[in-house]
Amino acid sequence: MKNALGEVQSVLVLGGTSDIALAITRRLVAQRGARVVLAARKPEACDAAATTLRAAGASEVHAIAFDATDFASHEGFVRTTFDRFGDFDLVLVAFGVLGDQARAEHDPAAALEIVQTNFTGTVSVTVPLAVRLRAQGHGTLVLLSSVAGERVRRSNFVYGSSKAGADGYYQGLAASLVSSGVHVLIVRPGFVHTKMTAGMKAAPLSVTPDAVADAVVRGIARGREIVWVPPAMRYVMAVLRHLPVAVFRRLPIS
Amino acid sequence: MGDTDSATRELLSGWGRTSPTLATVHRPDDLEHVVSQVTAPSRRGVIARGLGRSYGDAAQNAGGDVLSCSNLDSVLAIDVDKGTVTVESGVSLDTLLRVLLPLGWFPMVIPGTSYVTVGGAIASDIHGKFRHGSFAEYVDRMRIVTPARGACTLDPNADARAFWATSGGMGLTGVITEATLKLQSVETSRIVCDTERTDNVDDTMARMLDGDHAYRYSVAWIDCLASGGHLGRSVLTRGNHATFDELAGSDRATARAYTPRTLLGSPPWLPNGLINLLTVRAFNEVWFRKSPRSPQRHVEGIKPFFFPLDGVRDWNRVYGSRGFVQYQFVVPFGAERVVRTALERFSAARVPTFLAVLKRFEHDSRSVIGFPMSGWTLALDMPTSPALAPLLDGLDELVVEAGGRVYLTKDSRLRPELLAAMYPRLDDWRATRATLDPEGLLRSDMDRRLDLSGAGPRRR
Numbered sequence: 001m002k003n004a005l006g007e008v009q010s011v012l013v014l015g016g017t018s019d020i021a022l023a024i025t026r027r028l029v030a031q032r033g034a035r036v037v038l039a040a041r042k043p044e045a046c047d048a049a050a051t052t053l054r055a056a057g058a059s060e061v062h063a064i065a066f067d068a069t070d071f072a073s074h075e076g077f078v079r080t081t082f083d084r085f086g087d088f089d090l091v092l093v094a095f096g097v098l099g100d101q102a103r104a105e106h107d108p109a110a111a112l113e114i115v116q117t118n119f120t121g122t123v124s125v126t127v128p129l130a131v132r133l134r135a136q137g138h139g140t141l142v143l144l145s146s147v148a149g150e151r152v153r154r155s156n157f158v159y160g161s162s163k164a165g166a167d168g169y170y171q172g173l174a175a176s177l178v179s180s181g182v183h184v185l186i187v188r189p190g191f192v193h194t195k196m197t198a199g200m201k202a203a204p205l206s207v208t209p210d211a212v213a214d215a216v217v218r219g220i221a222r223g224r225e226i227v228w229v230p231p232a233m234r235y236v237m238a239v240l241r242h243l244p245v246a247v248f249r250r251l252p253i254s
Numbered sequence: 255m256g257d258t259d260s261a262t263r264e265l266l267s268g269w270g271r272t273s274p275t276l277a278t279v280h281r282p283d284d285l286e287h288v289v290s291q292v293t294a295p296s297r298r299g300v301i302a303r304g305l306g307r308s309y310g311d312a313a314q315n316a317g318g319d320v321l322s323c324s325n326l327d328s329v330l331a332i333d334v335d336k337g338t339v340t341v342e343s344g345v346s347l348d349t350l351l352r353v354l355l356p357l358g359w360f361p362m363v364i365p366g367t368s369y370v371t372v373g374g375a376i377a378s379d380i381h382g383k384f385r386h387g388s389f390a391e392y393v394d395r396m397r398i399v400t401p402a403r404g405a406c407t408l409d410p411n412a413d414a415r416a417f418w419a420t421s422g423g424m425g426l427t428g429v430i431t432e433a434t435l436k437l438q439s440v441e442t443s444r445i446v447c448d449t450e451r452t453d454n455v456d457d458t459m460a461r462m463l464d465g466d467h468a469y470r471y472s473v474a475w476i477d478c479l480a481s482g483g484h485l486g487r488s489v490l491t492r493g494n495h496a497t498f499d500e501l502a503g504s505d506r507a508t509a510r511a512y513t514p515r516t517l518l519g520s521p522p523w524l525p526n527g528l529i530n531l532l533t534v535r536a537f538n539e540v541w542f543r544k545s546p547r548s549p550q551r552h553v554e555g556i557k558p559f560f561f562p563l564d565g566v567r568d569w570n571r572v573y574g575s576r577g578f579v580q581y582q583f584v585v586p587f588g589a590e591r592v593v594r595t596a597l598e599r600f601s602a603a604r605v606p607t608f609l610a611v612l613k614r615f616e617h618d619s620r621s622v623i624g625f626p627m628s629g630w631t632l633a634l635d636m637p638t639s640p641a642l643a644p645l646l647d648g649l650d651e652l653v654v655e656a657g658g659r660v661y662l663t664k665d666s667r668l669r670p671e672l673l674a675a676m677y678p679r680l681d682d683w684r685a686t687r688a689t690l691d692p693e694g695l696l697r698s699d700m701d702r703r704l705d706l707s708g709a710g711p712r713r714r
Contacts, residue, residue: 001703004272004310004579004666005643009703010711031643032669035711086711087316087702137276137298137317138699179265181276181316221640222576 001089001138006221007032008089008140012081014066014125015095016040019194020144022049023209024092026056027217033059037085039066039077040095068095068121069113078128087136090220091129093122094144096163098196104158111158118162123169130173133182140220141177142185143170147228150188150237153254174225185219187212188237189229203253205230266314269307269570271577272638272666275316275699279303283325285405288429292399292695295319299697302429304371305346308378309580310666311699312424318697321429323373329353330432338394340434343373348514348564350435351556355512359437360495362392366611368514368561373430378663379422379624381631382560383471385616388626390421392436400428400690410620419686422621424662424700426707427690440495442509445471445559447493450549451542455486455594455612459630462490462614470494471559472614477538478600478607478634479531486597488612489545496553505553514557519567526574529637534606541609573637579666581646582633584615584625585658592656593630596649600634603645610634622683623706625661633664643667662700670704684708 002008008028013021016038028034036058038046043063050061062085066077082088099114122143133139148156149163167186174184189212191203212229219227228234240248248254260281267274278296282288291300298318305324306313314320326344333339337359341350347361348368354360365375365382374380376396381388395409398420408417420427448469452458458474466472469492476488498509563569570578585592593612600607611633619626636642650660650672659676660668674680687707694709701707 001275001311001316001699002273003703004270004577004638005640007643007667033671134276135317137315138273179276181265181274218640 001087002140006217006223008220009034010086010088010090011036012085012088012091013038014068014091014093015144016043016046016049016063016066018094018096018144019196020189020192020209020212021092021094022052023213024142024216025053025058027213028090029053029056029058031217033057034089035060035085036062037081037088038063039081041065041067066095068117068125071120071124074125075128078125078132082132088133088139090140090142091133092142092144093126095121096144098156099159101156101158114158115162115165118159119165119169122166126169126173130177130182134177134180137181139181140183140185141173142187142216142220143167145170145186145188147188147190147233147237151241151248154249155254183223185216185224186226187216187219187229188226188233190233192229205233205236266303266306266320267577268310268312268314268666270309270579270638270666271570271573271575272579273311273699275311275314277315277318277320279320279322281322281325285399285431288321288326288399288431289405291319291321292429293401293404295695299695301696301698302373302377302425304344304374305369307367307370307374308663310662310664311703312378312663313374314699315697316699316702323371323429323431326431332357332359334359337437337439338434339437340432341372342432343371343376343430345372346370347372347375351512354437355440355443355556356510358439358441358510360440362436362438363387363389364560366561367564368557369564372433372435376421376430376433377423377425379619379621379626380663381613381615381626383473383613385466385472385614387617388619388621388624390418390619390621390624391617393421394434394436396420396430396434397432398428398430401695402690402692405431415686416690418620419622419683419690422619422624423683423687424623424706425698426696426701427687428696441498442496442501443512443556444496444501444505444509444553445493445556446496446500446551447491447554447559448549448551449546450490451545451547452488452490454480454484455488455597458486458488458490458612459590459593462612466492466614468492474612475541476597476610476612476632477542478597478605478610479535479538481598481601485601486594487542489542491559493554493559501553512556514555514561514564516565516567518565520569520571522571524571524574526576529573529578529606529608531604531606534608537608576638578635578637579642579646580633580635580664581649582631582661582664583649583653583658584627584629584631584661585653585656586627586629589656589658590630592652592658593632595652596632599645599649600636603641605636605642605645607634607636622679622686623662623677625659625663627659629658633661662704665700668704673704673706680708
């Protein structure tokens with residue numbers, strides 16, 4: 001159970017190899033020796049993360065298989081995982097692919113891979129998650145979204161639109177879960193230095209996974225609905241969202 | 255069956271208004287309803303709830319059933335010769351006082367609020383300004399519904415294991431439906447009260463050790479923001495029941511009257527941050543200055559002496575939507591340094607705590623996992639803040655080292671690993687509990703968080 005100071009005892013991470021998810025989970029287990037379940041397409045790829053988490057104080061770490069694009073498996077996956085490991089105080093939805101924007105512009109399969117992992121897969125697994133968390137009567141569901149979805153730009157619009165879709169879905173979901181005992185937190189980081197963005201030119205206001213982790217853990221404790229990382233991003237995006245199209249397209253970040 | 259049509263799904267939390275969870279709340283009207291709910295709850299179990307004055311998650315059950323016992327509120331019998339009263343478990347202490355005082359009777363143990371049920375008082379084995387016993391000590395017998403035995407009567411001697419596991423058992427052995435309480439006779443509904451200021455915590459403790467023997471009731475209200483030489487400066491309040499002769503002439507006509515009024519109700523919404531260092535410092539300063547510099551005696555009503563906060567309905571709302579945390583521990587006599595260190599750390603961390611309460615216990619509770627033990631007990635409220643976690647975790651370590659413990663009824667953030675060290679008879683309690691509820695049908699959020707019942711995390 002989450003205690004009065006926002007510390008959790010059990011965490012499920014969908015996307016167990018995500019750098020940001022690892023940073024968040026490491027901060028959480030340092031507070032309380034939580035038990036962690038990492039779910040990834042290849043569970044063995046979570047071994048390094050599992051070692052780090054145990055060293056950071058996790059009481060148990062398990063790695064299980066989860067395929068974001070195998071939609072038919074999601075309901076069974078949620079049921080077996082909760083049945084096997086008990087209640088989860090926190091579920092972190094952290095899987096996603098950046099994809100190849102250039103290829104995705106002429107190859108439908110490449111575009112679909114991005115969209116189906118980031119948006120459809122998120123929706124598909126969230127439906128049974130929300131049902132199970134409701135039945136549990138408590139819990140926090142965290143989505144790793146992105147500012148890339150707040151106003152989609154030319155340079156990564158397939159990725160951006162997939163994040164916009166997932167973000168929108170979670171906004172509605174959060175409203176539907178009011179008074180259910182289940183909280184939703186949407187995390188919108190700007191550019192984060194992770195293996196997913198390795199080699200890319202960093203955008204302004206870029207952050208590290210640890211900075212995202214700090215903001216998320218604070219947000220969980222305070223029961224926030226949306227967290228921007230860094231906080232200034234909120235105001236930057238508010239301005240960017242309302243720029244006329246012609247002006248927006250000329251910006252270097254576009 | 256029973257009242258399932260009227261069951262409602264509600265978000266429940268403790269008095270600290272933290273960690274709310276959703277449960278299906280039933281309001282049984284009679285014993286049959288209670289039995290049907292306890293023997294066949296939903297798959298996430300059932301727990302009883304009184305007036306929700308425990309501060310944390312003892313009386314809530316995420317995704318499961320909660321039995322709100324407020325409809326079991328009949329006073330069944332008063333034996334004016336023996337000085338006992340038999341009540342249903344949903345009767346509040348406020349009701350008890352209104353009924354008993356005009357007859358010249360008073361409960362042996364009274365806590366800091368009258369809005370607790372008798373069932374809750376037993377399940378938490380509550381205590382008050384009275385040093386020599388906790389609530390369960392004066393329970394003649396009680397009736398309880400357990401999954402294994404159904405409805406049964408427990409006597410403290412004949413059914414010692416089950417009785418003393420149920421008292422202080424946080425509702426996890428069954429649902430208390432009725433109890434017979436031993437009372438004390440009183441002449442009036444007033445207290446003769448002596449109030450004095452102390453310079454610091456050492457002065458406070460010395461005066462309590464020195465002078466408590468002359469008083470039935472004793473408590474020190476500590477200004478937690480004072481530091482240095484004034485660390486732990488307090489207002490010491492001690493009293494005895496007033497005899498008829500001790501009343502002023504004008505009061506004698508209403509010598510046993512008890513008709514307290516609630517003066518105010520808190521508005522439903524208050525902003526966060528009302529309780530901050532500035533407001534608390536101002537409040538504490540006024541409170542301290544208002545108390546007499548030299549000892550003074552006056553006659554006071556039961557309500558202002560025992561229940562100073564009951565006058566404002568829902569006072570907990572002043573902490574806003576983030577709620578607050580209560581921390582209470584007891585350490586044996588000889589471990590005064592723990593009290594001093596706690597006050598030092600709260601002062602240094604500039605935690606905006608209102609008055610802390612310091613009392614002495616001169617008895618050990620017979621409840622298997624009961625809180626009271628001979629020693630010093632300190633309790634305080636603080637607004638919820640993530641910064642509290644390392645502060646309170648550190649204090650827990652000191653408390654454990656000194657052989658003390660934290661009060662579960664106030665708890666909302668204790669580390670489960672410390673439970674066994676704080677409550678050495680925990681295994682004993684778990685074994686008795688397993689005989690009363692072998693399938694673990696009784697379940698609460700506190701049980702899930704602290705693993706009180708020892709079932710481990712896999713169970714729902």
